[in-house]
């Protein structure tokens with residue numbers, strides 16, 4: 418959902434709260450991170466948990482939130498535990514996906530949703546970054562035949578990593594954030610002033 422409007426700029430807490438209250442049927446507590454493109458996975462606490470790039474909880478009534486604007490948002494869930502992950506190219510090569518799957522005892526019983534991120538259509542990277550992304554997943558995630566610099570498919574890299582970790586049920590909701598200017602924010606398209614796409618996950622009652 419893309420909200421714009423005039424008025425005083427909202428704090429991260431206010432903007433997350435406003436969106437969550439629109440989509441949630443119940444009153445939920447909210448947990449989020451100061452995201453740093455790392456492989457740090459944290460057990461969620463209400464409010465700003467800490468610095469890191471994935472949150473998990475087995476507490477009902479606590480909604481986890483990840484903010485992205487081209488990076489890949491991921492939700493991973495078992496029957497009694499849920500995690501949200503922020504995975505850009507740095508996190509993907511640092512191992513954030515594997516670190517997040519590690520908080521679940523049985524990877525084969527997980528469902529993972531890969532949310533909207535920048536697509537290979539729009540994600541041009543340098544040769545060095547392309548090589549590192551390919552090494553972390555597969556050469557298949559790099560399209561080198563574009564005439565200029567290579568293009569990388571971050572969502573595909575995440576999907577390959579999840580599959581290798583034993584996750585069988587993987588669902589891609591993939592629109593390209595840079596192409597879909599009506600519904601999604603994109604850092605590549607809008608620059609540092611871009612808004613953020615918010616991904617929430619919680620265990621329902």
Ligand SMILES: [Zn+2]
Nearest residue numbers: 538539593596
């Ligand atoms: Zn695109």
